[in-house]
Amino acid sequence: MEVILADYLGFCYGVKRAIRLARDSAAEKNASTLGPIIHNPQMVARLEEEGVGSVDSLDEVPDGGTLIIRSHGVGPAVYEAANARPIKVVDATCPHVKKAQMAAHRLAEDGFDVVIIGEKKHPEVKSILEWAGGNAAVVETEEEAEALPDYLKLGIVAQTTFSGTRFQEIAARLIPKSNDIRIIRTICTATDQRQSAALALAADVDLMLVIGGKNSANTTRLAQICAEKTVVHHIETASELKDDWFHNIKKIGITAGASTPDWIIREVYQKCQM
Ligand code: SF4
Incomplete structure (x- = not known):
């Protein structure tokens, strides 16, 4: 055979980086990732053995502890809440995810309605949505794209792990919806x-x-x-x-x-x- x-x-650049940053934090007091560091139960268990736990909310990190933001990233409210507490923040957001978050943020600031092509429940998409502010939508099928209204200014970004072909197919349904479109293909290589x-x-x-x-x-x-x-x-x-x-x-x-x-x-x- x-x-x-x-x-x-296997491991991509962003995940390798996040795990390295988490391991570097293992010596810190009460180091925890906000949510599992990656979607791999075996790796999460190994990190736990090494001294890096996982919490579901910021409130679970005691004063003096360390909060590790995982590669999927978080919205601006989490940074604000964390920075208001006496805890150390280690930002392991993948730089590609950061780019997608910032792209959505800038589009919103420039007056575009933002549409994210991606999976609604994915934590990375939720973080991009939060950076895009109030006027943003998420679609993951052609039908959902069709159902959106017309826009004066439309900005489109992608979940970094979305299929390139599917992104094109769905974006094609959005293009007729505005005469002022900016598409930022934030899919990572x-x-x-x-x-x-x-x-x-x-x-x-x-x-x-x-x-x-x-x-x-x-x-x-x-x-x-x-x-x-x-x-x-x-x-x-x-x-x-x-x-x-x-x-x-x-x-x-x-x-x-x-x-x-x-x-x-x-x-x-x-x-x-x-
Ligand atoms: S954006 Fe790409 S490199 Fe970054 S964590 Fe996701 S898959 Fe990995």
């Missing part, structure tokens, strides 16, 4: 690279293993993309592999979301080769 890794897989590499590999193998948190939007998206080409199993760890998946399989492809640690990818790769 041949096992092939996708050309681009890590996502495009992982999606293109996964799609190319899926077309060449009998089975794809997509590794990453079941709660990870970008991993789930990789699984959907690969399913267009071949049989897919989305797993979080090597312990989920089942012998009967591999009957009559000659070539296996492996990809992993941007929040999947290297050690988990290695374990899956090694188990497939046994």
Whole structure:
């Protein structure tokens, strides 16, 4: 059985940076991330062992503690509330997410109504929405885009991990809605690279293993993309592999979301080769 890794897989720049910043904070008193640092339960558990916990709200961080803002970012209200408290703030917002937040903020300040193309429930999208202020909307389908009104000035930005093709398809429905449009394609290259590499590999193998948190939007998206080409199993760890998946399989492809640690990818790769 041949096992092939996708050309681009696993931790992206923003996640590596966030984990490094969180680990650097482990020595601080009561260091916690606001929400899980990434959508990967195994990595969250490992950080906890190293001394970095996770809280759901700022109120849970005691005075003198350290609050780590994760790569998905937060809205301006969280910075304001945190800065008003005697706590240390470590900002691990991915610079690409920051760019999307600032793009939405500037558009709103310039008088544009902002539409974010992305997943409504995703924490990054919520943070961009907050930076865009009151007059912003989120759409994730063509139908939702069609349902929006016409605008005098329309600014469009994207969730960084949104599919480039889907962004274009949805943006095409928004373009007729205004004569004054600014589109800022805030999709990060890590996502495009992982999606293109996964799609190319899926077309060449009998089975794809997509590794990453079941709660990870970008991993789930990789699984959907690969399913267009071949049989897919989305797993979080090597312990989920089942012998009967591999009957009559000659070539296996492996990809992993941007929040999947290297050690988990290695374990899956090694188990497939046994
Ligand atoms: S996927 Fe892109 S935007 Fe998101 S954390 Fe990684 S590098 Fe940053």
